[in-house]
Amino acid sequence: MLALQLLVDGVLLGGTYVLIAQSLNLIFGVMGVVNLAHGSFIVMAGLFTAWFTATTAASPLLVLPIVLLVGFGVGAVLQPLLLERLVRHGRRAELLSLMVTFGLDYVLVELALQIFGSNYVSVPYLQSTFTVGGVTVSKALLVAGLSGAALAALLHIGLNRTPLGKALLAASQSATGAVSCGIDVGRMRLVAFALGVGLASAAGVLLVLVIPMAAESADSLTILAFVIIALGGLGNYVGVAVAALLLGIAQSVVGFYFGGDAENVLPFVLLIGFMAARPQRFRRAA
Amino acid sequence: MNSPILRALALFAVVLAPVFASPAEGADAPIVIGATISETGPLTVDAGYQIKGMQLAIEAANKQGGWLGRKLELKLYDDKSDPGTAVRLYTRLITDDRVNLVVGPYSSGITQAVAPLINKYRFATIEPGASLPDIYVAGNKWNFQGTASSLQYLDELLPIAQQHGAKTVAVLGLKSAYSLACYKARLEQAQKLGMQVVYQTTYSLPQPDFGAIALAVKNAHPAVVIGCTYYPDAVGLTQALHDQGFAPQFLAETIGPVEAAFGKAVGKLGNGIVSNTSWWYNYKTPGNAEFIADYKAMFHEDPDYHAATGYSALTVLGAAVTATKSLDQEKLREWLLHNQVQTLIGVFKVNADGLSTGFTQHMVQIQNGTIRLITPPDLAEAKLLVPYPGS
Numbered sequence: 001m002l003a004l005q006l007l008v009d010g011v012l013l014g015g016t017y018v019l020i021a022q023s024l025n026l027i028f029g030v031m032g033v034v035n036l037a038h039g040s041f042i043v044m045a046g047l048f049t050a051w052f053t054a055t056t057a058a059s060p061l062l063v064l065p066i067v068l069l070v071g072f073g074v075g076a077v078l079q080p081l082l083l084e085r086l087v088r089h090g091r092r093a094e095l096l097s098l099m100v101t102f103g104l105d106y107v108l109v110e111l112a113l114q115i116f117g118s119n120y121v122s123v124p125y126l127q128s129t130f131t132v133g134g135v136t137v138s139k140a141l142l143v144a145g146l147s148g149a150a151l152a153a154l155l156h157i158g159l160n161r162t163p164l165g166k167a168l169l170a171a172s173q174s175a176t177g178a179v180s181c182g183i184d185v186g187r188m189r190l191v192a193f194a195l196g197v198g199l200a201s202a203a204g205v206l207l208v209l210v211i212p213m214a215a216e217s218a219d220s221l222t223i224l225a226f227v228i229i230a231l232g233g234l235g236n237y238v239g240v241a242v243a244a245l246l247l248g249i250a251q252s253v254v255g256f257y258f259g260g261d262a263e264n265v266l267p268f269v270l271l272i273g274f275m276a277a278r279p280q281r282f283r284r285a286a
Numbered sequence: 287m288n289s290p291i292l293r294a295l296a297l298f299a300v301v302l303a304p305v306f307a308s309p310a311e312g313a314d315a316p317i318v319i320g321a322t323i324s325e326t327g328p329l330t331v332d333a334g335y336q337i338k339g340m341q342l343a344i345e346a347a348n349k350q351g352g353w354l355g356r357k358l359e360l361k362l363y364d365d366k367s368d369p370g371t372a373v374r375l376y377t378r379l380i381t382d383d384r385v386n387l388v389v390g391p392y393s394s395g396i397t398q399a400v401a402p403l404i405n406k407y408r409f410a411t412i413e414p415g416a417s418l419p420d421i422y423v424a425g426n427k428w429n430f431q432g433t434a435s436s437l438q439y440l441d442e443l444l445p446i447a448q449q450h451g452a453k454t455v456a457v458l459g460l461k462s463a464y465s466l467a468c469y470k471a472r473l474e475q476a477q478k479l480g481m482q483v484v485y486q487t488t489y490s491l492p493q494p495d496f497g498a499i500a501l502a503v504k505n506a507h508p509a510v511v512i513g514c515t516y517y518p519d520a521v522g523l524t525q526a527l528h529d530q531g532f533a534p535q536f537l538a539e540t541i542g543p544v545e546a547a548f549g550k551a552v553g554k555l556g557n558g559i560v561s562n563t564s565w566w567y568n569y570k571t572p573g574n575a576e577f578i579a580d581y582k583a584m585f586h587e588d589p590d591y592h593a594a595t596g597y598s599a600l601t602v603l604g605a606a607v608t609a610t611k612s613l614d615q616e617k618l619r620e621w622l623l624h625n626q627v628q629t630l631i632g633v634f635k636v637n638a639d640g641l642s643t644g645f646t647q648h649m650v651q652i653q654n655g656t657i658r659l660i661t662p663p664d665l666a667e668a669k670l671l672v673p674y675p676g677s
Contacts, residue, residue, distance in 0.1 A: 054550065
């Protein structure tokens with residue numbers, strides 16, 4: 001029974017991780033942009049959700065589609081303003097995007113501090129549990145985990161089954177090849193970034209239901225997303241989903257037997273091991 | 287002065303002169319009190335109260351004409367809840383800003399980092415946010431404890447729990463200076479009382495998820511769960527224990543539950559949680575009623591014990607300055623070592639190391655959304671509710 005409880009807890013935790021990672025996977029995969037501001041979009045959405053639900057007593061799930069669309073819009077504005085113009089710098093574009101998003105992260109975190117303050121917040125939503133076959137399930141974690149996994153699944157289906165999605169995948173695999181097929185690669189970069197920010201914002205709405213969040217949480221979320229992508233393989237959406245779930249399970253087991261610090265350090269230990277053994281997992285297609 | 291070089295040098299001197307000038311001194315110059323506070327970072331909730339208490343104390347003193355006939359001015363910097371930043375900022379306060387006096391920062395961890403600096407520059411410093419006793423016995427002779435010891439946090443709980451039949455304990459500790467001291471103290475106390483420690487662990491912030499720790503606690507079936515926490519992990523642990531469907535007979539967390547934000551974050555899960563305080567609304571200490579009224583008027587919220595310790599730190603410092611009629615650090619230090627001061631949170635008195643021998647901690651419990659003082663018996667507002675309902 002304990003093993004089953006650890007598995008369920010880990011899978012649900014991993015479900016929240018899937019969306020955090022896939023949204024960055026899309027941006028990194030298609031654009032080659034190392035988006036160091038990824039966590040700050042998550043946190044902005046989470047803090048907004050906490051404020052909105054406290055002020056209006058509305059359900060955070062009602063906020064989810066709104067935040068996703070607003071995030072999409074913000075991404076659609078920021079991409080041409082800050083990132084698209086870097087493309088003409090060729091090989092230096094990746095390094096430049098690193099610097100630009102580093103600065104953007106600082107700006108967004110400071111904005112979050114000014115608007116929402118520096119306190120940790122959480123949303124007391126669905127504060128009940130149910131038991132199935134001796135396994136206790138938190139409703140908040142269940143909703144957050146399943147919703148995150150569902151959105152990530154929709155992303156995967158969209159990428160593989162829709163013309164727009166296939167164009168995004170083509171642009172991520174080979175910009176030159178995509179152009180020769182008549183795909184507007186510039187537009188694909190815009191869509192990828194906007195969609196990535198929208199999904200990151202949705203991840204923030206779900207995450208604040210299960211853990212306390214503050215403006216300063218941004219960096220650790222960005223790092224977590226990069227670790228999961230590294231484990232799952234850049235551009236490999238199935239791989240990243242599996243990695244997120246496995247990481248959630250591994251953290252659940254390690255945290256239970258070895259405590260909080262071991263749980264915290266596990267992603268980085270795995271990252272070092274994988275990068276040493278399979279560094280090609282973190283290369284984009286040329 | 288026809289030479290352009292001479293003109294440039296003169297202009298340079300005029301522009302830079304204020305940088306090198308000493309702060310204004312004299313009968314009319316304000317007494318500048320320097321401090322850092324954690325305006326950002328994980329300590330911000332509790333630190334915010336401490337600084338408001340200090341600001342209120344400054345306001346109150348200035349209404350009475352200040353100290354030594356001079357108004358008081360507070361010079362504050364944000365240490366971002368980071369010890370390294372606090373050390374740099376206290377250096378700046380003392381060497382660049384040339385403040386007259388300093389008050390310690392919030393938290394034992396940050397104070398522990400700053401204490402050697404205070405020692406080096408020989409500033410008699412009240413430490414309102416540092417409950418860790420180690421700071422004061424480590425040869426830091428210029429630091430004076432302005433709050434109760436962390437060894438006392440929740441020390442009344444285990445004997446009471448034992449009277450209710452509790453035999454098993456789980457202790458969780460955040461890896462910070464005060465909380466580790468509290469964690470070890472509660473483990474030792476449990477063992478001395480003959481209670482079985484069925485689970486113990488430490489953790490660091492940021493902790494992404496407390497689910498695994500909560501499951502391990504549940505698996506151990508303790509009657510008493512004690513968390514030596516700050517605010518964010520108090521929230522996280524409370525939620526995680528509930529998510530695992532576990533409600534011990536007694537759930538206690540040191541720092542976090544007394545903050546108004548805690549109730550908003552955890553909702554009904556907070557009901558029945560035990561915590562500790564070094565000050566309460568009904569303490570019969572001098573000026574307590576006025577402090578509460580003035581705090582509410584100034585900040586439009588209720589004070590907590592961090593605000594009271596911040597206020598009391600300035601009370602003690604003011605008493606020392608007034609008694610010695612001086613801002614001389616040696617005189618202030620000597621006076622603080624050998625005198626007592628009545629404050630909101632009790633009697634300030636210290637031993638030869640500067641460790642408090644006067645302040646104490648008592649128990650509170652959240653009952654139906656309101657925090658009630660449970661001990662001492664002569665001031666208790668309510669009886670302890672047992673068991674912790676969990677929802």
